[in-house]
Amino acid sequence: MKILLVxxxxxxxxxxxxxxxxxxxxxxxxxxxxxxxxxAISAEYKLILxxxxIPQLDGISLCKQLRSQGYNKPILLLSAKNSNVDVVTGLNAGADDYVIKPYDPEGLLARIRSLLRRSGAIRSSKLTxxxxCLDQISGKVTYEQEIVPISAIEYKILELFLQNPNRIFSRQVILDRLWGLDDAPLENVITTHIKDIRKKLKASGLTAEMLETVYGIGYRLKPAPDDSVATSGVIVDAPETKTPPQSPNLAAVNRVLEKFRNSFSKRVAVLEGV
Structure with a gap:
């Protein structure tokens, strides 16, 4: 989930x-x-801090300009100004919330999560x-309720695929989505991260292949396994083969053939002895 920090x-x-x-x-x-x-205008962000x-254009002026242009994403204003007048000024400028410096890290994270939920950026806290299960609130990934020990960037890659289950992502698109504009690594880093994710999921007990390689294009999320209908290790008896009932006409023909079979065989034997 991408945030712009100014x-x-x-x-x-x-x-x-x-x-x-x-x-x-x-x-x-x-x-x-x-x-x-x-x-803020040129890229897609879920929230602005x-x-x-700040120089060139202060936060209040920036906030007003964005709102005047119809910008509707959450804006969280940070400031050492702590008077009631300052808080009201910030909120009246269009900020959704106001945090006074120095801030408590956990308190700031809670404010961010609250704004994202209210804006609909987090529609559900869990992706499965x-x-x-990937829990967007706790930031943890679990398999059968056991934590999968993945890194922050591996978490973001999994989140990207779980949020877009039908989309193929190229390595370059993943870089554009998950890294900043100036610090994106080379594309082969994505290949390494995908391999590491697969290894960690397998080590955690997930035997099904989750991320599929689409050769020449990129990666996509495979359909989830349906555990309720899995039949691994179960032997299913073959259905009993039944002889279809004969029609009345066919049955009459068979009776006639059976009646004359013996006499026909005797005649053949007489002819062979001549």
Whole structure:
């Protein structure tokens, strides 16, 4: 799930990126208001984290411009300004919520989850595939209720496929979806991550192949196994073969043939002895 962070403080932005990435969010970073405005309009984000005091275009002005253009995604305003007047100013500018610095990390994450749920970005907290479950609230993946130990980026890859079960994703599209604009790795990294996901799922007991390679194109999610109709290890008896009943006409013919069979055989024997 992609979030835009607009923050010019280098240390604070790094701490926020680390916090959000560890909780399975994908972060794009803008260090001034104008860049933030351009990115918000040109790309798809589920939420914007917006600092008030940023260069070129302050957070309040940025928020107003986005709302005036019909932008309807959640905006969470971050600010050291803590008076009631400041909070009201931020909310009146179009922010959906207001967090005062310094913030509690768990409290900030709870605010983000709340905004995403309200906006419909998280329609269901759990994505499932057979007995595999990805919980978007806890950020955990389980198979038959046992935790699968995957990394943050592996979680995001699984989430992408579970949210788009009928779509084929090329390696480049996965890179575009899950990495920032400036730090995307080479495409072969995706191949490595897919292999690692498969190994970890298999080690956790999932024997069915979940991610299918579409050669020359990319990857897609295979249909989930139907455990309720699985017949592995069960021997099913073959249905009994029954002789179909004869029609009345065919039965009469057989009786006539049977009546004359013996006399016909005797005549053949006499002829052979001549």
């Amino acid at each position: 923050e010019d403080d280098i240390l604070l932005s790094r701490a926020l990126v680390d916090l959000l990435s560890a909780n399975n969010y994908t972060i794009d970073l803008a260090n001034n208001g104008q860049t933030g405005l351009d990115m 917006l600092d008030w005091q 595939w057979g007995n595999l």
